[in-house]
Amino acid sequence: DAGVIQSPRHEVTEMGQEVTLRCKPISGHNSLFWYRQTMMRGLELLIYFNNNVPIDDSGMPEDRFSAKMPNASFSTLKIQPSEPRDSAVYFCASSKAGLGANVLTFGAGSRLTVL
Amino acid sequence: GQNIDQPTEMTATEGAIVQINCTYQTSGFNGLFWYQQHAGEAPTFLSYNVLDGLEEKGRFSSFLSRSKGYSYLLLKELQMKDSASYLCAPPWDDKIIFGKGTRLHILP
Numbered sequence: 001d002a003g004v005i006q007s008p009r010h011e012v013t014e015m016g017q018e019v020t021l022r023c024k025p026i027s028g029h030n031s032l033f034w035y036r037q038t039m040m041r042g043l044e045l046l047i048y049f050n051n052n053v054p055i056d057d058s059g060m061p062e063d064r065f066s067a068k069m070p071n072a073s074f075s076t077l078k079i080q081p082s083e084p085r086d087s088a089v090y091f092c093a094s095s096k097a098g099l100g101a102n103v104l105t106f107g108a109g110s111r112l113t114v115l
Numbered sequence: 116g117q118n119i120d121q122p123t124e125m126t127a128t129e130g131a132i133v134q135i136n137c138t139y140q141t142s143g144f145n146g147l148f149w150y151q152q153h154a155g156e157a158p159t160f161l162s163y164n165v166l167d168g169l170e171e172k173g174r175f176s177s178f179l180s181r182s183k184g185y186s187y188l189l190l191k192e193l194q195m196k197d198s199a200s201y202l203c204a205p206p207w208d209d210k211i212i213f214g215k216g217t218r219l220h221i222l223p
Contacts, residue, residue, distance in 0.1 A: 033210070042215035043158070043202065056210060091157060103148075104211060106157035 004107035006092050012113045018080040021110045023092030024073055033104065034067055034077050035091040043091070049075065061086075082114045119214035121203050126220045127193055135188045135217045137203030147179050147186045148204040148211060158202055158213075161188070195221050 005024040013019055025032050033048040047057040049069045057067070064083070069075040079086055089109045095102040118140045127133040137147075146165035150158040164170050164179035164186065176189040188201055200216040 031209075035213075043213040045210055045212060048210055050209070103160045103163065104150075104158075106159070108157055 004092055004094050004105055006090075006107035006110050008110055009108060010111045010113075012115065013082055014115050015083055016081045017114075018078065019082045019086075019112060019114075021077040021090050021092075021112070023075045023077070023107060025075070025092070025094030026105055027073070029094035029096050029105070030072070031095045031097070031102070032069060032075050033093045033095075034075070035093065035106075036088045037091060037109075038088045046077070079112075082112075084114045087112055087114050119203055119205065119212065121201075121214045121217045123215070124218045124220065126222060127190075128222050129193055129195060131193050132189065132191050133193060133219065135190075135201050135203075135219070137186045137188075137214060139184050139186075139203070139205045139214070146205075147177075149177050149186075149188045150202040150204060150213070152200045152202060152216065154199070161201070190219075193221050195223065197221055 004026055007022045030051050034046040035043050036046055037043045044059055046059045047067045048055055052069045052072055065079055067077045089111050091106050091109045093104040093106040095104050121137045146163055148163050149161040151161050152158040162170055162172060162177040164177050167179055167181055169176055169178045174191045179186045190197055198221045200218045202216040203214040204211050
């Protein structure tokens, strides 16, 4: 089992550019979560999907952020246009069943720096 | 909503015992998770308390009191590799909300 796979691991971009982060969940897991981590705010939940359907996107900061899950093995988080305050580590995590008692497995994260 | 409170940093000595407390206010929750996160790495699962009381797993134990909105993580026989952040996470409905974490420093 390769675990949750995220790409890119690191991205440096300039303000105004589009950023796309990718995630492949563990096979058989039917829930997928996107988190953002900064020193100031800790680990924040942005959005999560159950069976490829977005359930709660209340954590998405603003319209510049969007997430998709076209199939059970792939999800993207897009920021357009990016801003310096979006600099953070973005984690994708997956779990089975989608109920609160299920353990999250995190990917290694994508470290985004917006200049 | 959730108000999750845990100390920002703690320091302990190798071989000692440390207790990391977490208080929270949340609704519709089911138990409480603890995750460990080493610097520069992703969080990893440590423990889950679904009922009140103490759950022991090797050197680590976790306690939960749902009526008091209180949990703690107890680490025994501390090792240098235990230097990490420890994140308290009470699930809310079917999502998991994390506290900001407690950064634990272990001194030799």
